Amino acid sequence: MGELLGVAVLGAGHMGADHIRRLDRVVSGARVAAVADPDAGRAEAAVAGLAGVTVHTDPEAALDAPGVDAVLIASPGPAHEAALLGAFARNLPVLCEKPMVPDSAGALRVVEAEARLGRRLAQIGFMRRYDAEYRRLKALLDGGTLGRPLLLHCVHRNVSSPPGFTSAQLINSSVSHEIDAARWLLGEELTAVTVRRPVSSKGAPEGLIDPQFVLFETERGALVDVEVFVNCGFGYQVRCEAVCEAGAARIGEDRSMLVTAAASARREVARDYLVRFADAYDREVQDWVDATRAGRVTGPGAWDGYAASVVAEAGVRALETGDRVAVELAPRPDLYASVSR
Numbered sequence: 001m002g003e004l005l006g007v008a009v010l011g012a013g014h015m016g017a018d019h020i021r022r023l024d025r026v027v028s029g030a031r032v033a034a035v036a037d038p039d040a041g042r043a044e045a046a047v048a049g050l051a052g053v054t055v056h057t058d059p060e061a062a063l064d065a066p067g068v069d070a071v072l073i074a075s076p077g078p079a080h081e082a083a084l085l086g087a088f089a090r091n092l093p094v095l096c097e098k099p100m101v102p103d104s105a106g107a108l109r110v111v112e113a114e115a116r117l118g119r120r121l122a123q124i125g126f127m128r129r130y131d132a133e134y135r136r137l138k139a140l141l142d143g144g145t146l147g148r149p150l151l152l153h154c155v156h157r158n159v160s161s162p163p164g165f166t167s168a169q170l171i172n173s174s175v176s177h178e179i180d181a182a183r184w185l186l187g188e189e190l191t192a193v194t195v196r197r198p199v200s201s202k203g204a205p206e207g208l209i210d211p212q213f214v215l216f217e218t219e220r221g222a223l224v225d226v227e228v229f230v231n232c233g234f235g236y237q238v239r240c241e242a243v244c245e246a247g248a249a250r251i252g253e254d255r256s257m258l259v260t261a262a263a264s265a266r267r268e269v270a271r272d273y274l275v276r277f278a279d280a281y282d283r284e285v286q287d288w289v290d291a292t293r294a295g296r297v298t299g300p301g302a303w304d305g306y307a308a309s310v311v312a313e314a315g316v317r318a319l320e321t322g323d324r325v326a327v328e329l330a331p332r333p334d335l336y337a338s339v340s341r
């Protein structure tokens, strides 16, 4: 490794371009060494003005490029398995955007490959663990003053969904964040899932089941409900209320500015995740760079990514069948804690 951690970024779309900007201008200790995107024009545009970056259309070529010490995967979910296995084969530490691998069989292959290496290389991009409000809630719950958590009520609203977004993606892309946040906040696995379909919004694309109401059960018998509504049209809203035996705590409502004018007050609402979670992404990538330079992996890992994929897959089955679907996890390799903290 040179003075700076050289990062290959795979995928130069919304998240990839934002992470390239972050690596270049926000975090310390790293530089973009290579970028890969099958759309060469997009890759070129994302690194315009940056010195010492090689541009590729083949992700494998980016992994082999000069000066690459680590990988940030921001390609679409179905491309993640090949990218993770390619990084493992080269012993490169990775930060991989969620979902780690959308299908659970592929996610398990990643866990098994890392377990064979005998050391953790992958961190998964569940950035809510780095959000200041989520961290305060986690510290409060861990502190125990509110007693045992009984319920989590969650809201996840997007203004609109990207073109081609499917009813399954409401669960395996959007709710994947609540799946990880619930496991992390409660420190236990989710064991079963039921999905109900309210009447779909007229604002949703034809055929998309939006909103959805998802109910998870946990090992210790808590319940986690999630309203997911990805074409709400009015703002990006992520909320979570923990109801415990001796009190309740809610996050997600005080991030915005209150503007008072003309004898009325209005609160501004973020338009998307890049605004709402900007600080969390910054902290996530800085922590990853610092840990990687120190030869460690500290954030959510491959087991967390795998568990989220299994739960999401059960959720998609629950959506399709209307049944309550149990979550079946494979035996956990010794390399991993049950839920990484």
Ligand SMILES: NC(=O)C1=CN([C@@H]2O[C@H](COP(=O)(O)OP(=O)(O)OC[C@H]3O[C@@H](n4cnc5c(N)ncnc54)[C@H](O)[C@@H]3O)[C@@H](O)[C@H]2O)C=CC1
Pocket (backbone or CB within 6 Å): 010, 011, 012, 013, 014, 015, 016, 036, 037, 038, 039, 042, 059, 074, 075, 076, 077, 079, 097, 098, 099, 125, 126, 127, 173, 273
């Ligand atoms: N943590 C978060 O809050 C968010 C995470 N994401 C995740 O980030 C990833 C990327 O999402 P977006 O940037 O929104 O998608 P996007 O569609 O804007 O960009 C994906 C880019 O990857 C490129 N690509 C396709 N196959 C590739 C391959 N094999 N290797 C390298 N590049 C490839 C595409 O040409 C495109 O430029 C997804 O896993 C998504 O779930 C997305 C939005 C927010």
Ligand SMILES: O=C1[C@@H](O)[C@H](O)[C@@H](O)[C@H](O)[C@H]1O
Pocket (backbone or CB within 6 Å): 158, 173, 174, 175, 177, 230, 273
């Ligand atoms: O990860 C994300 C997107 O992929 C997903 O589509 C959105 O619903 C989430 O809010 C965002 O954080």
